[in-house]
Every structure is written in structure tokens, then in C-alpha cells.
Amino acid sequence: MLSLTPWVERLNALPGPAVQLAADVEAAQNAKAQPSRMLVLGRDPVEHQDMSNGAKHKVTPQVLLVTGIARRNLPMGNTDDELAGLRGPPIGSLMNWIPPGCDSAIKWKxxxxxxxxxxxxxxxxxxxTEYWWKENET
Structure with missing residues (x-):
């Protein structure tokens, strides 16, 4: 199973609000402080390859990074883009990184x-990302 702990550690080394884990997308949207960044484990699509002694299973977990910013009225002509500033560093840090226990680099979808x-x-x-399920994993 994919552990999000290394993801949180990697993202918390970046500037900006601390990244926390959320049980689901609804919980991520209940963050009290804004701006916020929450990681949520998404779907775990599985493909299999038939083999002579069973099947080999490739798991392609989806990890969601939910970024929240406070809504407020900004004066016309303000070029500061708070959302882009919060999204850019994590995207750059995660793309092409291979988390522990995974077999391929992270792809941003x-x-x-x-x-x-x-x-x-x-x-x-x-x-x-992707990894092959090993029989001795629980």
C-alpha cells in the first residue's frame, strides 16, 4: 500500500502552509485556516497481467493535493496570483520524483x-505513480 508520509515530508520542506493529510476530499475542504494544502489518497486502479502461476498486479494510485485559498475582493490590476504561487512549488517538487515503495516516477495529471x-x-x-503489488504485502 502507498504511504503518504514521504509525500508530506517532501512537501513540508517547501515554503508555504504546512501540508496535512485528509481522510477524504470533503475533510480537505473543512480546513479552518486559509491558505491550506491537504493530501488525500484517491482511487487505486489495478491492472493485472496473467502469468503461468497466477497474476501480477500493477497498482496506479491517485494522490490528490487540495489547495484552498480565502476568497476576498482584490483591486483591479492586482497581478498577484496566490493560487498559482501555492500550486507551483509542490507540482515541481513531486513531478518525476519516485516515492519509496514505488516503481515509477510521479506524473502530474x-x-x-x-x-x-x-x-x-x-x-x-x-x-x-505505479507499483507492482507483491504477495508478501499486507
């Missing part, structure tokens, strides 16, 4: 608006 609430905007970036 893109991002999109997750929700726009009265107090905050939440954006989600999706990352994937």
Missing part, C-alpha cells in the same frame, strides 16, 4: 476547480 465556497476556493491537482 492536471488540476481543476474542486469547489467555490463562500469563504474559500478549493483547487485539486491529481498525481499518479
Amino acid at each position: 492536471g488540476g481543476q476547480l474542486l469547489s467555490l465556497k463562500s469563504h474559500a476556493l478549493f483547487w485539486v491537482d491529481v498525481f499518479t
